[in-house]
Amino acid sequence: MKKEELSEDELLEKVTSTEYKYGFTTNIDSDTIPKGLSEDVVRIISKKKEEPNWMLEYRLKAYRTWLEMKEPDWANVNYPKPNYQDIIYYSAPKQKKKLDSLDDLDPELKKTFDKLGISLNEQKRLSGVAVDIVMDSVSVATSFKSKLADLGIIFCSISEAIKEHPELVQKYLGTVVPARDNFFSALNAAVFSDGSFCYIPKGSRCPMELSTYFRINEAGTGQFERTLLIADEGSYVSYLEGCTAPQRDENQLHAAVVELIAMDNAEIKYSTVQTWYPGNKDGVGGVFNFVTKRGICHKKAKISWTQVETGSAVTWKYPSCILKGDHSIGEFFSVAVTNNLQQADTGTKMIHLGKNSKSTIIAKGICAGKSNGSYRGLVQISKGAKNSRNFSQCDSLLMGDSCGSHTFPYIEVKNSSSQVEHEATTSKIGEDQIFYCNQRGIGTEEAIALIVNGYCKDVLNQLPMEFAVEAQKLLEISLEGSVG
């Protein structure tokens, strides 16, 4: 053929040469404490945040627990272990006064959001989303608060909740993810700087999607945010978390903890779009994303986790459901994209304790470049969880021949009346599919975007409408320049 063929290697080269689009730093004065972790640092953090004594005690206990723990190494990922004495544990943007409205926001901050494509005012106006922004650990703006307050809904930063609603925080914090749960949850409990808190009162339906954008800004600052979300009996809430970190050469540690509590008949929908900096194409830099997310479902309650993971150098994350109540439902929908030298070990745990509890797992992995993606999932059905059901589907889509995809499903069933189904597929984007699209006038890059979107449809459909569009764009950005 006269035309030069673009070989698969060249295509991969193009995929891998797509630079991270969110790499920029905002020039804001930060109020930072020295590097390293000690009891004193924990005390300083607690003091800076003007926390009550019980909170300080909680942190100190967690810190002491952490000292005795070892960093886990069972995940299918390889990375240099962070030096925990070389990390700054607290950084807050200096704010002169509390903001009354988003218009008072620091112009630099605002610019950052604009680059991210999140115009708060636009979001306020168009989508009716209440946004609680965590910028380097301290909430700088909270919107729609008064409207939510009318319904008795509390949506604020966790620091504020510790001051304003200590009874709720004290009652629930650490009940789903105890500090001693794992190395990273202990670290988080000791040093978390901020995060979100949400309480939906009995019988109310949160009228809008609640959304938080997290961003790591200060070089070398770990982001240890903490989220606590309580849906009281018969309530409903949909929550979206989106993350982006600017480009840095050192690896940044991100060890968040999210706890969800769904009381009887309550429903929580928790969606994540994760786009932390993945490192450059040689694997330099990037975020270590070691997150513990877990929810508990009481009677007839339902928790749905939906995640679109395209970022981070290393991801270690298993949003889980403890199906404690009878007839409770847990769902997990995931798209995990790895490219270049990214590594992801992600999946879920469904712990069935209640009778007639049901869980669904749909996990879609997309691996390109020299990346490694693993699905790790546990379906555990206890003796008492009679007539429980699980359906799991784990699919992998490979691009090129230098990436790896792995599946580690663990299934434990302790009674005979329950049913567990597991389906798995591995496929490659076929040259015949691309040629078919080409023949209809669809260029190769658009064809790949189309095929990938089709592949992820079951998961993307779970996202709230306005974010589904964003997620689709993200997938395209992640695989952009893949072919030309």
Added chain:
Amino acid sequence: MLKIENLKAVVDGVEILKGINLSVNSGEVHAIMGPNGSGKSTLSSVIAGDETYEVSSGSILFDDDDLLDLDPDQRAHKGVFLSFQYPVEIPGISVSNFIKAAITEKRKVLGLDPMPAKDLLWKMREKMDLLNMKPGYLSRNMNEGFSGGEKKRNEIFQMAMLEPKLAILDETDSGLDIDALKVVANGVNKLKNSNNATIVITHYQRLLDYIVPDYVHVLHNGRIIKSGGKELAHQLEEKGYDWITKLADEKWGS
């Protein structure tokens, strides 16, 4: 419109096309017939730009362009359409979304904005009627779970939507029952006009009862060994291919 000269193509070191010459003008219907393995599908794939095949010599002029200089999607934008013998599945993408993407890309090249959703939908409905498509078809995923007949009808539906200058129907009749065949042929006939051309590739004469060709070419061992009018198809139906292929084999070797 289309002028193929001395086209040779190789796959895995084996020469499949050994010097094809073919001219197609606007308003014409050409049938290419031949036994299995004669190179019919290779010819259509090479015209469309499938990179599995390496073109070792020759040219494919389409209007003023040599198609061999263009990518497959560029060829499509110029108006080349291939109805695939084995259409592929694209899971999760609905027929309507797929066609929307195809039309949007083509319009982009022409410097046009995407077609308004209303116009697009209206056009889809019109073409669905033409091909007796069932309601709900547009929201099914591309070829996923389609029967053989549905896949072929889906190809012709796309052709109707994209309105190509040159349509190549590769074994469109295979997998169709007689009723579906009539519907498809009727659709193709209605889409014919003096500005476009059709190449029908088929093994059997059956389809040619419904899509009547102006010219019939017999392909054997990578060469067109005989060309004629539509009566040639009938002769082949009666006598089989042997009487021509034997002569050809004596000339070029088998």
